[in-house]
Amino acid sequence: MTKIVENAADLERELTWFRSVLEARIKIHFGEGATEGSVLDLAPPDLGGSSSEYAGFVRRHQLSFVERLALVLALVPHLRPQLLDVCFAREPTVDRRLTELGGVQLRSDGELLPTGETLAFIVGGDDLALRFSVRLILDPQHLFIRHGVLRLGGGDEVTPMKAPLRISEELLCLFTTGEPRRQSRGPGFPAQQIETRVNWEDVVLHPGTRKSLEEIQTWIEHGGTLMEEWGMASKLRPGYRSLFYGPPGTGKTMTACLLGKSTGREVYKVDISLVVSKYLGETEKNLGRVFDQAEHQGWILFFDEADALFGKRSETRDAHDRYANQQVSFLLQRIETFDGISILASNLRDNLDDAFARRFESIIYFPMPRAEERVRVWRQGFSPRARLDGSVDLEKIAREHELAGGAIMNVIRYASLQALREGGRPLTVEDLLQGIRKEYAKLGKAG
Numbered sequence: 001m002t003k004i005v006e007n008a009a010d011l012e013r014e015l016t017w018f019r020s021v022l023e024a025r026i027k028i029h030f031g032e033g034a035t036e037g038s039v040l041d042l043a044p045p046d047l048g049g050s051s052s053e054y055a056g057f058v059r060r061h062q063l064s065f066v067e068r069l070a071l072v073l074a075l076v077p078h079l080r081p082q083l084l085d086v087c088f089a090r091e092p093t094v095d096r097r098l099t100e101l102g103g104v105q106l107r108s109d110g111e112l113l114p115t116g117e118t119l120a121f122i123v124g125g126d127d128l129a130l131r132f133s134v135r136l137i138l139d140p141q142h143l144f145i146r147h148g149v150l151r152l153g154g155g156d157e158v159t160p161m162k163a164p165l166r167i168s169e170e171l172l173c174l175f176t177t178g179e180p181r182r183q184s185r186g187p188g189f190p191a192q193q194i195e196t197r198v199n200w201e202d203v204v205l206h207p208g209t210r211k212s213l214e215e216i217q218t219w220i221e222h223g224g225t226l227m228e229e230w231g232m233a234s235k236l237r238p239g240y241r242s243l244f245y246g247p248p249g250t251g252k253t254m255t256a257c258l259l260g261k262s263t264g265r266e267v268y269k270v271d272i273s274l275v276v277s278k279y280l281g282e283t284e285k286n287l288g289r290v291f292d293q294a295e296h297q298g299w300i301l302f303f304d305e306a307d308a309l310f311g312k313r314s315e316t317r318d319a320h321d322r323y324a325n326q327q328v329s330f331l332l333q334r335i336e337t338f339d340g341i342s343i344l345a346s347n348l349r350d351n352l353d354d355a356f357a358r359r360f361e362s363i364i365y366f367p368m369p370r371a372e373e374r375v376r377v378w379r380q381g382f383s384p385r386a387r388l389d390g391s392v393d394l395e396k397i398a399r400e401h402e403l404a405g406g407a408i409m410n411v412i413r414y415a416s417l418q419a420l421r422e423g424g425r426p427l428t429v430e431d432l433l434q435g436i437r438k439e440y441a442k443l444g445k446a447g
């Protein structure tokens with residue numbers, strides 16, 4: 001609840017600022033005093049000490065005067081539409097819009113939608129240079145458009161300046177209620193949330209792996225301060241990318257889930273195969289939605305089997321290959337500009353070329369567990385209700401069988417089910433060895 005109050009207070013100050021800018025512009029425009037002054041002299045409120053979502057966003061992206069004005073202008077129709085009435089009240093006798101105001105669109109339900117031209121008028125009046133600065137904000141390469149902060153209207157407009165400015169629904173929710181909007185993520189949404197019930201104590205990792213993981217945790221904790229308060233956002237690329245590589249079942253997925261769980265972030269797994277394998281005209285758009293939402297809501301994005309993204313693009317034999325390559329390029333480029341945390345997982349490091357490796361902030365190896373680590377996985381893997389036959393020596397089993405954590409858990413599942421099937425009897429060495437043989441068979445090794 002306090003969050004809502006804080007959000008409301010900051011938006012209120014921002015709207016007050018907006019109104020004063022708008023009024024100054026109109027005064028200047030109609031030649032009522034203040035002609036030499038510029039609206040740019042009206043500094044936006046200092047939200048430095050506030051922890052509202054809006055203030056956080058402004059700080060995170062170090063928004064300029066014009067950017068902030070664009071953002072609040074896009075919020076006005078939702079928060080205080082009557083503010084724009086000022087623009088019309090001026091010429092009550094003339095039933096026409098101020099051309100200078102640039103096609104504020106009046107929808108059939110009476111809602112006023114400001115456009116890029118509205119913004120250009122408020123910022124620049126007749127000053128062409130200032131008006132042009134607004135165009136930069138509506139450029140596809142600008143943060144606002146690239147990250148879906150603003151969407152430009154229906155799309156049939158001749159120029160982006162004439163398109164209604166719309167704020168992203170997620171941001172609107174975030175700025176007001178402080179809660180990310182729960183979207184229906186339907187069948188076309190190429191990502192799914194992944195969670196874990198385990199805790200850090202349950203993961204047995206090589207000390208080197210654990211040490212490397214601390215680096216990501218440090219970023220999660222202090223990255224915001226570095227980029228905003230230390231002002232490094234202009235010098236460093238946004239976000240943090242990590243590559244987890246190592247044999248199957250060594251805990252890569254589990255660790256990604258845990259990083260989210262322990263830092264209060266949701267983890268979403270992006271289905272790369274869906275992205276590259278299907279002719280879905282919607283894929284790029286859907287993928288765009290994943291990144292936009294992830295950015296606004298602080299999700300960690302997890303890309304499993306990321307090998308598909310590495311190394312040389314496959315040769316194009318047909319339209320499908322071309323399509324797949326195009327999707328891969330799109331995905332890679334988006335991962336690079338993503339300002340959250342992305343984790344890519346792979347079994348192979350060999351295919352990774354140097355140019356690709358440089359794109360990661362960290363590359364973390366998940367080796368096969370050594371005997372001492374395997375013992376721990378075995379020891380802590382059973383249900384507290386499972387009883388082990390006196391002949392079972394877990395240390396010996398762990399030493400003699402070089403299995404990854406995932407395979408060990410498969411053996412434990414198999415052996416426990418054997419015991420349960422037979423009235424909940426104690427688990428025997430034979431149960432375990434049978435399970436182990438099955439795992440070896442999967443790996444193509446002899447037991």
Ligand SMILES: Nc1ncnc2c1ncn2[C@@H]1O[C@H](COP(=O)(O)OP(=O)(O)OP(=O)(O)O)[C@@H](O)[C@H]1O
Nearest residue numbers: 202203204247248249250251252253254405406409
């Ligand atoms: N280091 C570990 N410590 C404890 N348990 C582990 C460990 N690694 C794997 N496990 C167990 O194996 C299961 C599967 O592991 P996980 O899915 O994280 O492996 P992975 O490295 O992502 O494998 P893949 O490369 O096949 O995707 C885990 O849910 C956990 O029960």
Ligand SMILES: [Mg+2]
Nearest residue numbers: 252253304345
């Ligand atoms: Mg995995």
